[in-house]
Amino acid sequence: MSENCDHNCSNCKKDCDSRSFLEPLNSKSSVKKVIGIVSGKGGVGKSFISAALAVASARHGLRTALMDADVTGPSIPQLFGIHTRAVGTEDELYPAVTETGIRMMSLNLLLPSETDPVVWRGPVISGMIKNFWKDVLWGDNDVMFIDMPPGTGDVPLTVYQSIPLDGIIIVTSPQDLVGMIVEKAVNMAGLMNIPVIGIVENMAYIKCPDCGKIIYPFGSSKIGKRAEKYGISKTVRIPIDPVFADLGDRGEIEKLEGDWLDDLFAFVN
Numbered sequence: 162m163s164e165n166c167d168h169n170c171s172n173c174k175k176d177c178d179s180r181s182f183l184e185p186l187n188s189k190s191s192v193k194k195v196i197g198i199v200s201g202k203g204g205v206g207k208s209f210i211s212a213a214l215a216v217a218s219a220r221h222g223l224r225t226a227l228m229d230a231d232v233t234g235p236s237i238p239q240l241f242g243i244h245t246r247a248v249g250t251e252d253e254l255y256p257a258v259t260e261t262g263i264r265m266m267s268l269n270l271l272l273p274s275e276t277d278p279v280v281w282r283g284p285v286i287s288g289m290i291k292n293f294w295k296d297v298l299w300g301d302n303d304v305m306f307i308d309m310p311p312g313t314g315d316v317p318l319t320v321y322q323s324i325p326l327d328g329i330i331i332v333t334s335p336q337d338l339v340g341m342i343v344e345k346a347v348n349m350a351g352l353m354n355i356p357v358i359g360i361v362e363n364m365a366y367i368k369c370p371d372c373g374k375i376i377y378p379f380g381s382s383k384i385g386k387r388a389e390k391y392g393i394s395k396t397v398r399i400p401i402d403p404v405f406a407d408l409g410d411r412g413e414i415e416k417l418e419g420d421w422l423d424d425l426f427a428f429v430n
């Protein structure tokens with residue numbers, strides 16, 4: 162991929178090997194950096210971190226897009242308090258725009274009702290994600306974060322192959338760092354030649370609201386040693402904080418404070 166790639170293959174004449182399975186981005190859009198947020202399994206806070214990254218990015222003045230590719234558990238619109246349906250024409254779909262200007266698309270904006278379950282087989286789900294990339298009028302963006310489907314199975318593999326990711330950020334819980342779940346995610350990125358930008362250890366500790374004491378409910382952190390083993394230099398540790406869950410439940414994630422994730426932005430700029 163060229164260093165100045167804007168992922169809009171229709172404007173580019175380069176003979177690029179890595180593009181063999183890649184789908185073209187929407188022809189009227191451009192994205193400078195595409196970053197996948199991945200996890201070895203569900204429930205570790207991947208969607209929360211994807212949304213928090215997009216919020217921090219917009220706050221840094223970057224033109225930011227957020228694709229909810231976690232199609233069977235699409236929780237991104239809820240985090241931003243967006244409950245409208247997406248609109249579009251026969252050829253293209255308009256992203257929802259959040260209060261701070263993040264352009265967002267999720268299957269939940271397309272379902273007749275946001276509580277409808279998605280009981281689709283893998284290829285249909287992957288097809289939907291490719292359509293988000295091709296058919297949504299994303300506009301011009303500095304960065305797009307993609308909340309990837311969890312795990313290392315068929316659906317995430319297709320996304321890796323069809324969307325030109327510049328890097329991934331792995332979200333994990335403290336227990337998963339001990340087992341092989343994170344290693345699988347690291348190895349999958351390696352197989353696809355996609356750099357791992359950093360690891361986020363979510364729910365790493367709790368700070369007592371009364372005395373300020375730090376409690377490690379899952380034992381002392383293993384992230385430093387693991388990151389060293391995988392050759393990943395950026396690590397971030399996020400506490401369990403009921404305020405985070407509350408902001409998400411109220412659809413007010415854009416009010417999230419803190420600069421925990423800022424270290425991961427060097428890659429974008």
Ligand code: ADP
Nearest residue numbers: 203204205206207208209400401402405406409
């Ligand atoms: P995933 O996308 O990995 O399945 P979610 O991002 O949906 O997980 O998170 C699961 C739940 O945990 C959500 O209700 C979210 O608000 C909450 N949550 C995530 N991270 C934290 C945290 N650090 N502190 C408190 N609640 C959190």
